[in-house]
Amino acid sequence: MNLIELNNITFRYNNDETPVLEDFSMSVVRGSCVIVEGDNGSGKTTLFRILTGLSFPEKGSYIFDGAEITKNYLKDNEMSKLFHKKIGFLFQSPDVMLFNPRVYDEIAFGPRQMGLSDQEVEARVEDCLEIFGLRELTDKAPYHLSGGQKKKVALASVMSLNPDVLILDEPYAGLDKKTQNWLTQFLKELKAAGKTLLIATHSSEGLIGTADEMIEIE
Amino acid sequence: MLPEWMKQTDNYVPPKDGGTFAIKTIKTIGNIMSRLKVQAGHEKKRHIPALVKLIGLFVMIVIASACQNRIVILGIAAVILAYLCTWPAKDLWGVLKPPLAASTLAFVLFVPAMIMNPAGIPNNLIVVAKVFLCVTMVTLFNHTTQWNHVTLALRRIHVPGIFVFTLDITLKYIVLLGNLIQDLLTSMQFRAVGKHDKKYSSIGGVMGVTFIRGTEMNEQMYEAMRCRGFTDDYKGL
Numbered sequence: 001m002n003l004i005e006l007n008n009i010t011f012r013y014n015n016d017e018t019p020v021l022e023d024f025s026m027s028v029v030r031g032s033c034v035i036v037e038g039d040n041g042s043g044k045t046t047l048f049r050i051l052t053g054l055s056f057p058e059k060g061s062y063i064f065d066g067a068e069i070t071k072n073y074l075k076d077n078e079m080s081k082l083f084h085k086k087i088g089f090l091f092q093s094p095d096v097m098l099f100n101p102r103v104y105d106e107i108a109f110g111p112r113q114m115g116l117s118d119q120e121v122e123a124r125v126e127d128c129l130e131i132f133g134l135r136e137l138t139d140k141a142p143y144h145l146s147g148g149q150k151k152k153v154a155l156a157s158v159m160s161l162n163p164d165v166l167i168l169d170e171p172y173a174g175l176d177k178k179t180q181n182w183l184t185q186f187l188k189e190l191k192a193a194g195k196t197l198l199i200a201t202h203s204s205e206g207l208i209g210t211a212d213e214m215i216e217i218e
Numbered sequence: 219m220l221p222e223w224m225k226q227t228d229n230y231v232p233p234k235d236g237g238t239f240a241i242k243t244i245k246t247i248g249n250i251m252s253r254l255k256v257q258a259g260h261e262k263k264r265h266i267p268a269l270v271k272l273i274g275l276f277v278m279i280v281i282a283s284a285c286q287n288r289i290v291i292l293g294i295a296a297v298i299l300a301y302l303c304t305w306p307a308k309d310l311w312g313v314l315k316p317p318l319a320a321s322t323l324a325f326v327l328f329v330p331a332m333i334m335n336p337a338g339i340p341n342n343l344i345v346v347a348k349v350f351l352c353v354t355m356v357t358l359f360n361h362t363t364q365w366n367h368v369t370l371a372l373r374r375i376h377v378p379g380i381f382v383f384t385l386d387i388t389l390k391y392i393v394l395l396g397n398l399i400q401d402l403l404t405s406m407q408f409r410a411v412g413k414h415d416k417k418y419s420s421i422g423g424v425m426g427v428t429f430i431r432g433t434e435m436n437e438q439m440y441e442a443m444r445c446r447g448f449t450d451d452y453k454g455l
Contacts, residue, residue, distance in 0.1 A: 052408070114411060
């Protein structure tokens, strides 16, 4: 069953003559891994903005988990929160995701929002610190970290919400080879655990065996 | 090795209540940013040099403020209204909102004086009209002139370079930092999937990060300018 369906969507910015996406369709099966490729400015980020409910197409429809995602749908506070709980989005720049005073608080932000008990929050944060190798940075301010560390903290803060779908915009950008290999392994484990992954990347070599589909945007 | 909770799907139901402050703040900042970004729409049609407009604005404000003759004030109002008639209807509200707000405020401030001295009402209304005209002229100037043209005009009339430089960079950074705040709030909104009890703490975090990022960007830009031969003598952009 398709978890995500985009049907003939067209999107343009501020009445631009040329649409960024025109009559674009795609579908994503639950638990699959889809890689989105394309040159700079081809519309990958725009596609992800639509998938995360930040932008809305002027034509066509976006169906997520059986519900059509529209402006009105996301106006409902409860629906909006449920939608964002299911979809985790890693921004291209981790700088725009880090606003807490400590790495620990950054990762704990989501679980605290969910109303989990202190023990559950701590367990999730500890697990994330362990998986992402951030234990030594627990009390550091996120904005003082290196680019790669920031990216790890940003991803950890998304993963602590345990989303069903993970949308990653250029997750390998700014990472060294070792961290890239670690990320590839982590994404493979997530896929094996049944998570749905959508990844925009220029370096998909490592994921070729894992990806179920590759979409090229022109 | 993934922990067990990450392998399972959460059975999560968001609370019914809960603030939408992040969304509201994003929208507000977005509106302000779009106003700052899109401000050259009418400049393309009638290209009057910014220097001429700046001097003209200054002269007109002085005349409108100092003039006691009602005919002259009505004449200025007629010219402005005739000019506004050439504008597309969709842009008019954006131009008229600030002067209407300013003149309403002026009127409210004059109400006690009007009650206590009814004979002075005509003069009070003239002041209100002057406020309306001056703010309208400034708003029109703002809507028809790009900021970098304004700062260039200031440089041409020998306003000190450091003042123009600071103004130019501040205006550019308002947009950049506004975008940063919007992105930070959007990412917060994505993770704020429940009841947000510590909204002020989070907003404080966003402001703190913006301040730090602003300082970093400022230093980086200054260093990049020095590398390209900038010697503190600013010519304008």
